[in-house]
Amino acid sequence: GEDVEQSLFLSVREGDSSVINCTYTDSSSTYLYWYKQEPGAGLQLLTYIFSNMDMKQDQRLTVLLNKKDKHLSLRIADTQTGDSAIYFCAESIRGGGADGLTFGKGTHLIIQP
Amino acid sequence: GAVVSQHPSWVICKSGTSVKIECRSLDFQATTMFWYRQFPKQSLMLMATSNEGSKATYEQGVEKDKFLINHASLTLSTLTVTSAHPEDSSFYICSASRDSNSPLHFGNGTRLTVT
Numbered sequence: 139g140e141d142v143e144q145s146l147f148l149s150v151r152e153g154d155s156s157v158i159n160c161t162y163t164d165s166s167s168t169y170l171y172w173y174k175q176e177p178g179a180g181l182q183l184l185t186y187i188f189s190n191m192d193m194k195q196d197q198r199l200t201v202l203l204n205k206k207d208k209h210l211s212l213r214i215a216d217t218q219t220g221d222s223a224i225y226f227c228a229e230s231i232r233g234g235g236a237d238g239l240t241f242g243k244g245t246h247l248i249i250q251p
Numbered sequence: 252g253a254v255v256s257q258h259p260s261w262v263i264c265k266s267g268t269s270v271k272i273e274c275r276s277l278d279f280q281a282t283t284m285f286w287y288r289q290f291p292k293q294s295l296m297l298m299a300t301s302n303e304g305s306k307a308t309y310e311q312g313v314e315k316d317k318f319l320i321n322h323a324s325l326t327l328s329t330l331t332v333t334s335a336h337p338e339d340s341s342f343y344i345c346s347a348s349r350d351s352n353s354p355l356h357f358g359n360g361t362r363l364t365v366t
Contacts, residue, residue, distance in 0.1 A: 169354070171355070173357070178360075178362070179359055179360065180257065180357045180358050180359035180360040181295070181344065181346075181357035182357070183354055183355070183356055183357070186354045226294065226295070232351060238285045238287075238297040238300060238346075238355075239285075239295075239297070239346075239355060241294045241295045242294060243293065243294040244294055
């Protein structure tokens with residue numbers, strides 16, 4: 139199976155919270171990332187979390203990590219139209235400078251007015 | 252602001268020609284850079300790891316003679332698609348990080364179209 143799995147689509151109403159989920163298989167994963175990709179653009183690093191952390195919050199973004207279940211989630215509070223993009227979950231065993239990342243297929247976040 | 256710059260943003264070339272894509276780390280030195288390829292509506296696939304001063308490490312299935320990587324300085328890696336064919340049309344993205352404990356930052360990608 140895939141090393142990193144995500145749902146392909148998520149539709150939310152503007153102003154609601156969005157929760158994007160990700161599961162991974164490698165228990166050695168040490169670094170877990172969320173990237174945002176807008177159409178035709180590269181990847182923007184949103185946030186990342188180390189495996190020894192359970193939660194990380196940065197303004198509207200909250201990352202939750204359940205290491206036991208190998209489950210990562212990204213919560214976007216007060217979702218805006220500008221949040222419409224594809225969100226990639228990624229993991230690596232070592233820091234990003236030491237090896238490449240393994241990506242999920244990406245979750246397309248659709249914002250309804 | 253951007254920490255990794257990629258150039259060009261898009262390029263159209265004829266079959267059989269070669270195309271060079273540049274990736275620069277803007278405010279840090281990167282001994283290692285990574286090259287990814289992304290097909291439409293798909294995830295990123297790691298093509299190769301570019302190592303400053305030594306040969307690149309290619310992932311399985313990636314032809315090293317077709318995708319030439321040169322990492323001549325600590326701030327610049329280049330990917331040259333040689334003898335391009337339409338099936339090489341894709342979105343190529345590079346990435347780099349300050350050190351092994353820092354996250355990867357990505358360039359804005361290069362859209363290659365081979366006619």
